[in-house]
Amino acid sequence: MAFFSNGDSRHSTVADSPNPGAVMDSAHVGDIVGALGRVGQHDTSEGRTRWQRFRMLLAIMGPGLIVMVGDNDAGGVATYAQAGQNYGMALVWTLVLLIPVLYVNQEMVVRLGAVAGVGHARLIFSRFGKFWGAFSVGDLFIVNALTIVTEFIGVSLALNYFGLPKGISVPLAAVLLFGVVAGGSFRRWERFLFALIAVNIVLFPLAFMVHPSVKDSAHGLIPSFPGGLDSTLLLLIVSIVGTTVAPWQLFFQQSNIVDKRITPRWIKFERIDLWIGIAVVMTGAVAIMAAAAFGLAGTDAVGNFTDAGAVAQALHDNMGQTVGALFAILLLDASLIGANAVGLATTYALGDTLGKRHSLHWKITEAPVFYAGYAALLAVAAAVSFSPDHVLGLLTQGVQALAGVLLPSATVFLVLLCNDKAVLGPWVNTVRQNIIAGIIVWSLVLLSLALTAATFFHDLSTKTLEIGFGTGALVGVLGGVAIALAHKRSDRKDTERTAAELGGLDPDQVEELDSTPLTKAERKAILEADRESFRTPALDTLERPAFSSGRMAGMLALRGYLLIAVALVGVKIFQQITG
DSSP: GGGOOOOOOOTGGGSSSSTTTTOOGGSSSOOEETTTEEOOOTTOSTOOOOHHHHHHHHHHHHHHHHHHHHTHHHHHHHHHHHHHHHTTTTTHHHHHHHHHHHHHHHHHHHHHHHOOOSHHHHHHHHHHHHHHHHHHHHHHHHHHHHHHHHHHHHHHHHHTTTTTOOHHHHHHHHHHHHHHTTTOOHHHHHHHHHHHHHGGGHHHHHHHOOOOOOHHHHHHHSSSOOOEEEEEEHHHHHHHHHHHHHHHHHHHHHHHHHTTOGGGGGHHHHHHHHHHHHHHHHHHHHHHHHHHHHTTTTTTTOOOOOOHHHHHHHHHHHHHHHHEEEEEHHHHHHHHHHHHHHHHHHHHHHHHHHHHOOOSOOOOOSSSSHHHHHHHHHHHHHHTTSOOOOHHHHHHHHHEEEEEEOOOOHHHHHHHTOOOOOHHGGOOOHHHHHHHHHHHHHHHHHHHHHHHHHHTTTOOOOOHHHHHHHHHHHHHHHHHHHHHHHHHHHHHHHHHHHHHTTSOOOOHHHHHTOOOOOOOHHHHHHHHHHHOOOOOGGGGGGGGOOOOHHHHHHHHHHHHHHHHHHEEEEEEEEHHHOO
16 A cells, blocks of 8 residues: 555656646645655545554644644744733633634635645636735735744744843754755655644643633633723734634645645545644643733733743743743744744745745755745844844734734635635535635624724724624625625526527526435535546636626725725834834
8 A cells, every 4th residue: 555655756747647737836746745654646545444544644634733733833822822911811712713713714725725736826816817916925925924023033032031042043943944944855844843743742731830720711711801892902802813813824734735745535634634733723722821821810910911931931930940941942832833834835825926846845956946935034034033122022913913904805815716616616615615704704804893993093992892893793694695695696697598508498497407306415426426536627728707896896995904904003013112
């Protein structure tokens, strides 16, 4: 069985695949070579024993786990610690609400990556054109560059706890991160990331040693706004959203799935990988929040968060050297994982945008643009991380808030791609998936609207904001009904067009043919047969979908609003810097 073998299949060609479709980089075709095993290009899970399927899962596991653990990066650790230090466990409910958001968003890129065989940026440019591609990727590059700055801040703060100065720790981390990626081996890179992920085991003794209260933690599952819903609390909530469900994750996981050569037959395995990652990231987020909440309870530090390094020192002073050291180790580990994943998300997108080789299977000489882009990103971010400390502390939260504000537009593109039958064929979203995705997008828009309003109008009361959320929810319901009616009219027009093509049949007769009753088992068998054989055709052979005037107006309005929202997040951060 091929998944037990060793060797390098980097030099497989696109022509080797029976249906290469949209795949452009020859390194993206071949055996799945993971940190924990190998699956042959033509292997299937049919007829395998449970042990063999488990071994296959271990080989495939990686993209979902890494992207989720990368969530708890330096910015994530700082944001969760801030929530715990300033509000105790009162905001745990935000994490619970984000679980379906995480799964729905990332499951969509699982399908896109496995079926299309190209990265997220490549699909956006191909299906929506250069204008919208530049809009999407431009936002990604800016936020990702700032995010990597926060990762180096995390490295500096963590190692400073152990007495290593920033002038040594940051350059050392940059060299280490580049060396791991530039080895020309996907398996070696993934093994290094798995080793870093294993360090997260320190979460358990850390959470245990601060003597957490189960009662207080459980009470945090009930939605509440401690101290009232003002712009400061809203900024933190948006930051929690932005660090837990960040735009870079969409680009990273889709490209990493492509780079690992995961095809549609392994989507079920990759979904399990995703759920494992979600379980790990949520456990970590709650543990970090609890460490700050219970470890600093009753001290002067409560309500006075500055940065993650100060949290480590405060835990040292209040709970002992071991607790402070465990928190610092966790911060260092999170920073390295985050910098690696966010950096790769950016350079994967760069390769998609420029049409250059972008795979960890290639050596530096074989993909110079890919590796040069990664090195340049690390160098610039490392240099910026030497800015004044008070600016860097607020930058960490500001980046997470920016990611939260920009997430709605990233999710809109994601949903549009997952409804593009030319790209996904039988793998397109179901009605239920679209309803859930629509609720998620609108909820994110309402959150960023609330942040904008609270930043601009300082005297807004909690009651006013609650009324605003209620009104927004009503508008969302009405908008959903309008979209459903428009979709129904569109289906009717398609039926009428089909009837005309069949020689002037009555459209009602065509609808009767379409609604011929099938059992659930028959429908499932037909869908599975369609999915088994479908891969996205070469993108340059597909006709680009046309935007209706209404959709174009909506997209432009969203873009305009996001520019304003980003500016106001900047205003809020500036206000905090200047006091």
